[in-house]
Amino acid sequence: MIEARLVWDLWRRILTNDALADAARQPSFDFASLGLTPDETAILADYASTPAATDQTIFMYRSGLVRNALSALRLVPLTNRLLYASGLDADQVARDFTASIDYRDDGPNLWRLAGAFVAYLANLPEFAEEPTRAALSIELSAVALIRRLGELPPASWPDDEALQRPSSEGSNRYIASRAATVASTACDLTPWIENPFSFDSDGALDAVESHWVIYLPNADAAPAYAEVSARAARAFTRLAAPKSAAQLAAETGLAVADAMEVIESFADLGVVTIAG
């Protein structure tokens, strides 16, 4: 009796391991040389007894990974557009990427897959220069935010009508929403972010440091980007813990009125609220 769990576990290893995959295509392979347990060896020999079908399914698995990787990249439209504009063979890049992560199947965890693909591209020379580098960086920040929210959604979303807005009450303390994060880039990506599916990747961008609040308006929404000033970006980071306008002013060197203005502008986006 061969336990199904053992078969399933070994089959997934075969799909992702070149040495095991090669053995599973050869009925006369010296299976003992692979260091498997007797049950595992019996399972591998069983697969190898139907080499054509086994080869076909391994091929289909790895082809499926490539399709899934390219589909996942659509979640990060800047990177997706830059890949197809790079002159590289996107299918070949995706094949190399899936091999680089040992043919891991992320399945429904598409954000994980998208993030891994962006990180892979970021290490290729074709994506090393600005502003491409900045685009990949900001989308990695967005993916990290979304994955955090997937693990632990916030109590309320920026779009929620019931969010408590800032008031002139001096004792109020404010806090940044968990549905938002700050990222900085070495150039101004505004033209690309405003047209993520059709921007001109050859067009020049201003080489000025830019700051962005990335947020998810609601659970089902695509990430939204708001360009903010450097002082606002610093303030947002400080609001990870609840603070009054006066405390925020003291920590950032802003005047209290300016701190309140920053808080109000974030509140308009729903990414800063009165701390409960």
Added chain:
Amino acid sequence: MSPRSAAVRVDRDTSMTISAFGVGLQYNPELVGWFPFLEQSLDVMEILFDSVMGPLDGPGLMWPDAADALDVANEQFVLVGHSNYGGDFGFDPIETTSAARRHVPLAKRFGVPWVSNHCFYGDGSWADVWSSPLQFSRAEATRVAARARALQNLYGVPLGHENAAYYRTCPGSEMPEEDFLASMIEQSGTYLHLDLHNLYANAVNHGPSGYSIDRFLSTIPLDRIISIHMAGGRWLYDLYHDLHDTVIPDPVWDLLDDVLSRSRPRAVILEYESQALFEGGEEVDRERTIDLILSDLECARRAWDRAYGVGSRRTTRGKVA
């Protein structure tokens, strides 16, 4: 009145009390955007949960554009649910699977009268699913039946299991597929979603090694068939594949007539998964693809009407004297 208001419930004795709907089409992403779904007189439309759900590692239940499209479709059609990659029968705890975390809420959101799923392994994975038919063993029939029963309870509507098309059986299998399914269904109290093209594909690929459609159909509990899939496929690399990219082959139509005469499914659903169907080995253009799909739909309606009468479909009830 919404079309989904047809009486639906899962009895404690597990008997089916769902209205029969008729003939429908799968809402496949490959067809979305160009196939005129809303112009068709469909008795049901099948949602692929995995295609419309939000990523499992994100916070959203479904893609906003899919939600908009399906809300419109739900006004016009009865929507039924289908799981390809739910991890339904893998080894991860059910509460962590796509089935529990996405498919169940989607089923409730759209008020589907039933859900169908696949008899494959899969644990938070997609690409390995199609190469991983369940092990046809007594131990697995019992384990899988428990998961099926638990999932059906979560859905609150009948859950039908699709017979798989596979290139080889899972090592350790000790019984024919039909005996496995019969045993599983008996233990689970769930249902069958019979894919006639999968049956045909397995007979083509495994007939020489003993696979028998006749034996399959005489073994499974025909009264537990809740719905039927129809599709086409092609030969590639010396194997016949369930690719959903051709019209439905004649032998599969013959099977439909046979099964409709012996059972009482609630729907027959046609599947296509290509932007250009193959005809005579060649890809045809979009216009021809639409014509071929509509022609298949009409064939299916005629088959249903031959079996159950011309006024027996949701869209024809009350319209025929």
